[in-house]
Every structure is written in C-alpha cells, then in structure tokens.
Amino acid sequence: MIEVSLPHVTFEDVGDSIRLVWRETLYADFDKKELIRVIKRKYRVKPELIIKDGRLFIDTDYPGIEKYIAIYIQNNLGALLRNRYTKRKVLYIHEGLDVPLLGYNAFGLIDRGTNLIQVRGVSGCNLSCVFCSVDEGPYSRTRKLDYVVDIDYLMKWFDEVARIKGKGLEAHLDGQGEPLIYPFRVELVQALREHPNVSVISMQSNGTLLNDKLVEELAEAGLDRVNLSIHSLDPDKAKMLMGRKDYDLQHVLDMAEALVNAGIDVLIAPVIIFGVNDNEAEAFIEFARKIGAGKRWPALGFQNYVPYKFGRNPVIAKVKPFKEFYAWLRALEEKTGMKPLVLKPEHFGMEKREFIPLAFRPGEVVKAEVVLPGRIEGEMIAKARNRLIEVINTRAEVGDRIRVRIVRTRHGIYIGTPV
Template identity: 75%
Template sequence: MVKVKLPNSYFEDLGDSIRLVWRRTLYADFDRKLIEKSIKRKFKTKTNVSVEDGYLVVDVEHPEVENFLNFLISSHLGEFLKSRYTERKVIYIHEGMDVPLLGYNAFGLIDRGTNLIQVRGVSGCNLSCIFCSVDEGPYSRTRRFDYVVDVDYLLKWFKDVAKIKGKGLEAHIDGQGEPLIYPFIVELVQGLKDMREVDVVSIQTNATLLDDKLVEELAEAGLDRANVSIHSLDPEKAKMIMGKKDYDLEHVLDMIEAMINAGIDVLIAPVIIFGLNDDEAEDMIEFARKVGAGKRWPALGFQNYIPYKFGRKPTIAKLVSFRDFYAWLRGLEEKTGMKPLVLKPKHFGMHKRKFIPLSFRIGEVVKVKIVLPGRIEGEMLGVARDRLIEIINTNAKVGDTIKVKIVRTKHGIYIGTPVK
C-alpha cells in the first residue's frame, strides 16, 4: 500500500472523483477510474484508489507508484484547477508563460502615479456583495475565469517596478474581489516587506477567511494595515449586504480585534448605501474606538456607493453626490469627534510619484498576440511591448495575432478594440 500527499495539499473522496485541495483556496477533481487505469497501464497491475486522512491511498506495492502519481497529478493540475470560492476555472499565471503583469486591472500591478502600488495576485471573491462594482463572487453572472499569479513571478515584477518608483513605497494588496483567497498570501506579504523600497504593506479584505493562525502569520510576515470591508453591525443586514446567508459578522469583528492585538493596524472601510446603512455610521465609529482601530492611520474610511456599468445595483440605494457625501462626513466629524473622516492622501503618507512610462498612446494601432481569455464574454488579453492589453468586443482566440486600436491608457491600464 502506498500513501501519497502533495505539499500544501490534501485529498478528499467524492465518490466517482478524487479532489485535491491545494493551499486551502484551490482544488482539482480527478476521475477515480482514470487514475486507476493510468496506474494499471503503467505498472501492469489492477488497483483500487481511496482516500484516508487526506492521503491518496493505492493498494499496490511498487517503489515508483508515488513518483508516478505525483507527476500525473501535478502535470494535469493546471488543466482542472478551480477556485473553492467561486467554482470557476482558474488560470495559473507563472514565469514560463511570459505574461506581463502591467496593463490589466484584474491581476498584476497597478501604478496610479503615487508611491502606492496596487498588488493583485488573484481575482475572485468568496462573497457576493449587493453593490459589487465588478459583479464578483460565487453568484456572478458575468465573470468567466479567475486568475492566480505565481508568487515568485509577482514579486519579480514588483521588484522591477520598485526600482523605477524608488524607496518609501506602500505595497497595497487588493483586487477585483477578496485578496485572502490568494493561495500564497503570507509569502506575498513577507516578500514585499523584505524589499528595501517598501515601507508599508497593506491589504484590503472582508476578513471572513481569517483565523487566529493566519492573523499571526500575517503579522509575523510584516503586514502593517488591513482595510476591512464591513458594511453593517446588524448580523441580518450584514448577511443581506454581503450577499451570503452564512456571513458571520461576529467572526469578522473577532478577527478585527485579533489583528489589532497582533499589531496590525485596522481601518474600518464601510461602503455607505444611503437608505440602507447610513444610519449605522455612528455605531461603526464607536466600534472603531472600542477596539482601538487607527493607531497609525485613520480608523475609518467611509466610501460613497456609486453604480458601475458591470456592477450590481441595489434598488434600495439612494444616490448621493460626493459634495453631499463629504458634507455628511464633516457633520459626523463634528458630532462624534472622530477625525479624520474626510480622508486625503496625506493621511496615508501618499504623495505623487512619476508614472511608469506609458507603452502606448490613445488612438495608436498595435499588433497584439492573444495570450489569455478575458474575464467576461467578448474580452481577450493580448501582449505587445511587454504589456498586457484588454481587448474588448472581439472573437479572437488564444494564439491569434490581431491589430487593435488603443482606446484607454489611464494609469497604465490598456484597453483596445480590434481593427482590420
């Protein structure tokens, strides 16, 4: 009998299939009979495959069975890889694919002309918030794929960007979804913190996937601040806003306190939907005071809900102009004494920095090689001049070379449309 277990993973028995759970966030299902047939073909012996205590168990004695299964599963992992939280197929991006990590919104790095660099190692979310600007989460109707970027490849690109941007950087881990579903989150924080150009490592999170062990690991790795998305202190209302019936508000509040106790500063970051949760603002301020949020940075970062083209739009929402929103915040400052609530870049040590030079100009026609499918129907990703370009309204396929007209270059995010 041979027992097989891959690093950072365990197996589950699903009956007709065997599931490999890798780094708690990803999985791949393998047909049990196909595994047994592969062993029979290779070793000329009939066998049964089962799962025991997270191990894959094979009832055959042969010194090479373990190596064979390791190779078999590893070589097909990318083909079957899915997210445990969205159930979508995952495209794993690594150095061997030669996919640039500048130019696209959903993964990689984003430079908006300051000393803060956005770091996006993963797309996808475990929640389906009713106001989500990118229609993320398990109930998304538009997202086709998720991406995961290999941590060494992501750090390599960040290091190159940091050399251009200079010292005193904040590496802000965020994304189109929940960054804690990234399978290498601790390694990413540690790698960023170890760079001499980086002073601050921060993260945007809904905190639902935290536990005491992960909080401690993130603190030890050097996480400085967590911006926590919490939109109601009422458990039932919070479930409705977060779009999940099993959303555990009490757990999130406990994890906020755990982070603060571990030395990670916390900024409470509610999205205010007027007519739904604006009446809870003072309670949120009191909660932030009670737990000791905002020791080094502001304790709260209220955000005004605004609808987006591809986002979800709660019918109950009363849209409020930013002028009125800031007036509302100033009123809260006066009433509660909590300042600042009207936040400015200086409150986070942010300042303008020279942009990474743009690779394209608007209106330019560029020959692009299609390398990946995009996240929504009619979208593909192409490469030119060591940058990614999101190509919209296209029926091109991976491997095609097409001409596109650049229609957007803002903040180094490139969008193009096909031309003949």
C-alpha cells in the first residue's frame, strides 16, 4: 500500500466519498469512484482506497501513483472546498484573484477611524445564536456561502493599512461569525505579533473551539486578549441562546480560565436580553473575578441586545433604550464595585486616527467589475479603484462590468445599487 500525504490534511470515509479535512476547519468530498477512475485511466489498475487513522492509502505498489493523486486532489480542491461548521461552499481569496481587501464587511480589513483595525480572515460560525445580528451559523436561512482569505494576502493588505494608520495599532480578529474557524488562526496571530506597527492583538470568540493545545499555541504566538461571548451561566439557557443543543457551557468556562492561566487576558462579553439573562449580571461579574479576568483591560463588556434587519430577532427579546441600559450598568457598578462596566474607548487604549481616504462619494456612479458572488440573495461583490463594493438588488454575474450608484460609505464599507 502507498500513502497519499498532504500537509495539514486528514481523511475520513463518508460512504461514497472520501472527505479531506484541511486544517480542521475546511473540507472537500471526493467521489471514490471518480478517484478510482482517475487512477485507472493513468495506470491501468483499479486499486482499493483505504482510510486508516485519518490517513489515505492506495492498495497498490505502483510507483508515483501517490504523487499523481495528491496533485489531482490539490488541483480540484478549490472547487469542492466547504466550511466544516456551516457546510457552505467556501470561496478562497488569494492574491491571484486580485480581489481588494477593503470595502466589504464579511472579509478583509475594516478601519473605523481609530488605531484599532478589524481583521477578518473568514466568515461563518459554528453556533447559531438566537439573536445573531447577521443570521450566521449552521442554521442560517440567508447566508449562502463563506469566504477564507489566504494569510499571506491578508498580511500584504494589512501592511498597507498599517503604513497609513501608523504605529500603536490594535489588530482585532473578528468577523461575521467565529474567528477561530480561520484555518490560519495561530499563524495570523504570529504574523501580527511580528508586525512593527502592532501593539495589541485581540480576538472575539465564542470559545467553543478552544482546547488546551490551541490556547497554548495562541499564547505563544502572542495573543493579548479574548473578548469571550458567554451569554448565560445556566447550561440549558446557554444552549437556547447559542442555538445549539450540543453547546458545552462548562467547556467554555474551563477555557476562559485556561486563557487567563496562559497569560491571555479575558473580557467576558454577554449580550444582555432583558427578561432573559439580565438577572445573571452579578453572576457574570463573580465569574470574571473568580478566574482573574480583566488584568490589563476591563473584565466585562455587557452588550445591549439590538435587533437588525438581516439578523435573527427572537420574540423573547425586549429591546431596552441605551439610556436605560447605561443607567442599569451604572447601578450595577455601584452595587458590585466592579468598574468599569460603562466602557469607553480609552479603557482599551483606543484613540482617533485619520481614516483611510474614501474611494467613493455617496451618490456617485462608478463603473465596476463584478468579481465575487455575495453572501445573500441578490447581492454581488464588485471592485473599482482598488476597493470592493457590495452591490445589492442585482442580477449581475461574476465578470460583468456594471454601473453602480454608491449609497453608503460609512467606515469605508461601500454599498451600491445597479444603475
């Protein structure tokens, strides 16, 4: 038998297909009969394909056959790639596509006029929180595909953004979903730590994909803080809010403590839905104190639930005006002595910085090339002036050249409609 070996890959037998799992977070299913046909056409043999302990073997001793199949798999991987958690098709964004990484909300880089740069290498989530503002996760009804950005290409664009924004930057790994499903998560932290303009590296996470090994790797790579999304300390309520019956609250709580012990600061970040989990506020504070969260930054970041047009807005949710929400936080500060709970940019060392210059003006009509499908029905992604534009309410296809009216430019996120 000969083994087919590929870097960062394990194999699974899923019936009629062989599943290739790449870097734990992506997969591709290859039809067994097609693989055997490929081998037969080239070598005039019809071997058996065997999966053992995550490894793929070909039941033959024919020399060179393993390299031939490895090349075949690599050449066809892109068309078959899927997100392991959402099961959606994945578009892999690399330098050869010449797709800008500024202008779109789901992947790339976002500058909101401060020294914090949002770094989004991936879209998609392993959970389906009932209040998710972008309807993410395995049970999404609106999101039809995911993106993964090649790490070298992502860092190339980060270099340019950092050159404009200056030193003392915070690189914040977040996204429309869970950043830890990014296949190059540890390597990205390492690359950012080595960047001369980066002072702080932080990450938003639900914590479910963490384990002791990954925590250690992230700490060694240089991660400074995790904003940990924990929305209830009651296991059953937590499962309901996270939208998953298999959500393991105790594992996330253990990982929160493991992060602190590894030298990574933790900020507990519950979304407060009044009438559902606001009565747990003091328990959140007690847990944060218990594990030693908030050594360099605030220990808690309570968030007020806000409904969104394209999000999941549960009927159980009561929307509280922000004036009342902040009054609630101040009362909590007085009662518990935990401060600050009303958070301000200066608590995180955030300062205003000049925006990356806008490429378009609201109302402007531009000629653009459609380069990618969007995430929801009627949305495509176009490029012009080295920026991306989310084009809504369109029937355009990839490769089309269209005229687009810019309707939104806030924070360098460009939205347009076809003219």
